[in-house]
Amino acid sequence: MSETNERLDPALAAGNRRQLAGYRATHFLWEVREKVATVTLNRPERKNPLTFESYAELRDLFAQLKYADDVTAVVVTGAGGNFCSGGDVHEIIGPLVRLKAPELLMFTRMTGDLVRTMRACPQPIVAAIDGVCAGAGAIVAMASDVRLGTARSKTAFLFNRVGLAGCDMGACSILPHIIGQGRASELLFTGRALGGEEGERWGFFNRLCAPEALLDEAQALAREFAQGPTFANGITKTMLHQEWAMTVDQALEAEAQAQAICMMTEDFSRAYHAFVAKTRPRFEGN
Known part of the structure; x- marks a missing residue:
């Protein structure tokens, strides 16, 4: 137990401090080293899409991070050379077509709550983005505090290409703060992919890395955050x-x-x- 916890009243600590290094993830990979947690979306055969279950688990995990005293920075990445292809077409998009309004609102509120918990947790979040970063994957990258990319990364807020508004999961609020109103409008109205070099010029990426060095550089930056105040x-x-x-x-x-x-x-x-x-x-x- 940390020195900080030892100074707390045990009852206060029990309700407001928890250990997450040993957390066992079900729908993605989770690893903690030197107080830096790495979340790896791990369905590489489908370019790491999200499902109802992974949305909910990510939402709940980031909510728990608010109380963790053994995790002080987070890296989010994807397996197999891609970040995240968004909501799974067969496991999310297909079922959504058949749902009624109350269930659809339940889903959209759940996805928004993932962004809310990412922004509310005190740990800096570093997204390590290679390859495809689309739809909800682009939102997860956007909701992170720092983004490292590669020249071959392709980020697309492609909601309008499936007949939806670009105002998804906070995109119309957060994205203009990162890249500006005009550029955000272009991406949200067209759904086109933002390449790595263009994304760095626009300020979406803090910097670009070689694909083979991306995760190491993201974890090194997260360790720097974790070693700070x-x-x-x-x-x-x-x-x-x-x-x-x-x-x-x-x-x-x-x-x-x-x-x-x-x-x-x-x-x-x-x-x-x-x-x-x-x-x-x-x-x-x-």
Whole structure:
């Protein structure tokens, strides 16, 4: 048990701290090393599509990450040279055609809740994107905090190509913040694929990597996040999300309060004393 947990009242810790390194995933792969979790969508023969079950498990897992103290950063990737081809045509799209409105709304709310839990968990999420990244796969990439891609990656918000609106799983809210309103409009109206080099120019990808180095670079970046002041990083993620709906004055006040809270942490004190001693601070997330 971590030093932080030992300082908590046991009853408080029991309801607000949990260990997820040993989690056993059913519908994807899950591995934790050095407090970095790697989620691997693992249906390579179909380019890693999502199913009703994998949507629900991902939603619930990211919700649990809010309480995890043994995972401080997350990598999401796909197996077999592709990221995710979206909702499975046979296991999701086919059944949706036969459902009534209440069940359809149940599904669309579930998919939106996956994005909601990804944005709400305090851990930075790094998406490692190679090959096909389409539909809901593009949304999972979009909902991540940082995206690393390859020159051969193809990202497509292809909802309009199946007769649906581009306003799926928060795309009309989040995507314009990443690449701008005009570029987001083009992708959502056409459903065309965004190539890797174009995606880097547009700011969708933070950088491009060689396919064989992609996962290593994503995990290295996640480890860098995990070794930082994780409580403060969680505050940064929260403010990046919440300030989309704030005026500048509201943001300035919210950041003043958030920073004052971070100044009360032991990590802040450790950083000061390490600077004075000319050593590197060892952050512990408290």
